[in-house]
Amino acid sequence: xxxxxxxxxxxxxxxxxxxxxxxxxxxxxxxxxxxxxxxxxxxxxxxxxxxxxxxxxxxxxxxxxxxxxxxxxxxxxxxxxxxxxxxxxxxxxxxxxxxxxxxxxxxxxxxxxxxxxxxxxxxxxxxxxxxxxxxxxxxxxxxxxxxxxxxxxxxxxxxxxxxxxxxxxxxxxxxxxxxxxxxxxxxxxxxxxxxxxxxxxxxxxxxxxxxxxxxxxxxxxxxxxxxxxxxxxxxxxxxxxxxxxxxxxxxxxxxxxxxxxxxxxxxxxxxxxxxxxxxxxxxxxxxxxxxxxxxxxxxxxxxxxxxxx
Amino acid sequence: xxxxxxxxxxxxxxxxxxxxxxxxxxxxxxxxxxxxxxxxxxxxxxxxxxxxxxxxxxxxxxxxxxxxxxxxxxxxxxxxxxxxxxxxxxxxxxxxxxxxxxxxxxxxxxxxxxxxxxxxxxxxxxxxxxxxxxxxxxxxxxxxxxxxxxxxxxxxxxxxxxxxxxxxxxxxxxxxxxx
Numbered sequence: 001x002x003x004x005x006x007x008x009x010x011x012x013x014x015x016x017x018x019x020x021x022x023x024x025x026x027x028x029x030x031x032x033x034x035x036x037x038x039x040x041x042x043x044x045x046x047x048x049x050x051x052x053x054x055x056x057x058x059x060x061x062x063x064x065x066x067x068x069x070x071x072x073x074x075x076x077x078x079x080x081x082x083x084x085x086x087x088x089x090x091x092x093x094x095x096x097x098x099x100x101x102x103x104x105x106x107x108x109x110x111x112x113x114x115x116x117x118x119x120x121x122x123x124x125x126x127x128x129x130x131x132x133x134x135x136x137x138x139x140x141x142x143x144x145x146x147x148x149x150x151x152x153x154x155x156x157x158x159x160x161x162x163x164x165x166x167x168x169x170x171x172x173x174x175x176x177x178x179x180x181x182x183x184x185x186x187x188x189x190x191x192x193x194x195x196x197x198x199x200x201x202x203x204x205x206x207x208x209x210x211x212x213x214x215x216x217x218x219x220x221x222x223x224x225x226x227x228x229x230x231x232x233x234x235x236x237x238x239x240x241x242x243x244x245x246x247x248x249x250x251x252x253x254x255x256x257x258x259x260x261x262x263x264x265x266x267x268x269x270x271x272x273x274x275x276x277x278x279x280x281x282x283x284x285x286x287x288x289x290x291x292x293x294x295x296x297x298x299x300x301x302x303x304x305x306x307x308x309x
Numbered sequence: 310x311x312x313x314x315x316x317x318x319x320x321x322x323x324x325x326x327x328x329x330x331x332x333x334x335x336x337x338x339x340x341x342x343x344x345x346x347x348x349x350x351x352x353x354x355x356x357x358x359x360x361x362x363x364x365x366x367x368x369x370x371x372x373x374x375x376x377x378x379x380x381x382x383x384x385x386x387x388x389x390x391x392x393x394x395x396x397x398x399x400x401x402x403x404x405x406x407x408x409x410x411x412x413x414x415x416x417x418x419x420x421x422x423x424x425x426x427x428x429x430x431x432x433x434x435x436x437x438x439x440x441x442x443x444x445x446x447x448x449x450x451x452x453x454x455x456x457x458x459x460x461x462x463x464x465x466x467x468x469x470x471x472x473x474x475x476x477x478x479x480x481x482x483x484x485x486x487x488x
Contacts (some may be wrong), residue, residue: 002393029394033380037402038430041380305386
């Protein structure tokens with residue numbers, strides 16, 4: 001297969017396994033490109049991409065922008081903080097105004113789940129979801145799987161535990177879909193208050209004891225506690241959360257085998273992960289960031305190839 | 310669909326040796342020269358020429374790379390199919406080197422144009438030459454000509470030149486196929 005089955009990347013849920021393989025094979029080539037002395041290819045010279053960030057982001061926004069620039073696309077950036085959204089403009093109006101400036105693709109992060117899907121039905125551009133509320137964050141899940149594939153050779157058959165705030169995490173949901181699609185086993189682990197009630201319906205194992213979870217897995221993906229999304233208290237204190245659900249060197253050394261540690265960032269050092277673990281050889285956190293650019297280049301390149309002039 | 314043999318195994322072998330000799334004539338011991346096979350089909354020819362240089366003419370240290378031009382093509386989104394990439398393997402600096410691009414068939418010249426852009430990502434070469442097994446005359450879209458050519462062919466547009474290699478298709482034969 002040399003073409004994606006979708007015209008937009010709205011979520012992993014809409015992808016097929018072959019799509020993921022195609023994205024990874026393409027990302028392999030882009031990873032080679034971004035390690036060259038000159039890290040740029042001219043493929044998307046005639047494509048203009050708008051990055052619409054209705055929610056704060058550092059690494060995803062930089063990663064997308066870098067990916068777009070390395071493909072030679074023209075890029076315009078928009079953050080809701082400095083825009084007319086504050087003046088009461090609707091999402092469709094905002095985006096249609098931007099599209100009138102002849103934009104071919106929209107990369108959007110939005111606090112509302114389903115914002116990307118809504119947009120894809122109402123505007124004429126290719127949409128890439130860069131995170132919609134607590135719904136999906138597909139490129140993060142793709143780069144996570146890509147990093148597992150790079151480190152362990154394959155995703156199929158691997159056991160992956162996602163630890164932490166599953167309830168508020170779009171990274172968790174996209175990762176569950178992506179890992180299952182590729183044949184990995186998935187477990188979620190966290191305080192009961194931060195595990196969605198019906199999460200086991202997705203076919204994942206549920207565990208509230210971190211040691212047991214770590215002993216079971218090959219890879220642990222540590223999530224950040226999303227304080228900004230918590231309107232009530234889900235656990236007594238941060239200190240108590242760290243004691244029960246934070247990984248440290250001592251805990252990892254006491255396991256039977258060496259596991260791989262991942263983190264989508266931003267890290268709260270000393271909360272979900274200690275510094276000595278985050279900076280250790282077991283952690284592939286910075287590889288994830290590097291792979292993020294290659295994977296996003298692949299996604300944008302493959303979606304752009306479906307835009308007909 | 311009819312097909313005609315343009316070059317048989319013996320002829321291909323003679324031409325490959327002649328091309329290798331022409332390279333030696335120009336590049337001597339290859340100390341400042343690198344060979345770059347263009348993906349996908351030029352790679353076989355580049356490997357074969359390297360083999361002949363090393364085994365039959367005892368040239369040591371022939372540097373060989375492979376370059377994929379997919380991301381540099383000018384027909385992105387113009388063809389029906391998206392363009393799937395191949396591996397690029399240039400693990401040396403091309404700064405101030407003499408480069409020989411190697412491809413099996415030179416047709417419109419657009420691949421070579423893309424390769425000229427692609428190679429710049431690896432440095433500024435001293436000079437670039439082009440070696441091609443088959444040169445399809447009168448079909449160029451760009452002012453690009455080979456420095457070393459195996460055989461010149463006059464083929465019309467609905468004909469296609471296909472090069473078969475022993476490693477891949479089990480025989481060294483060049484066919485002219487009428488679509």
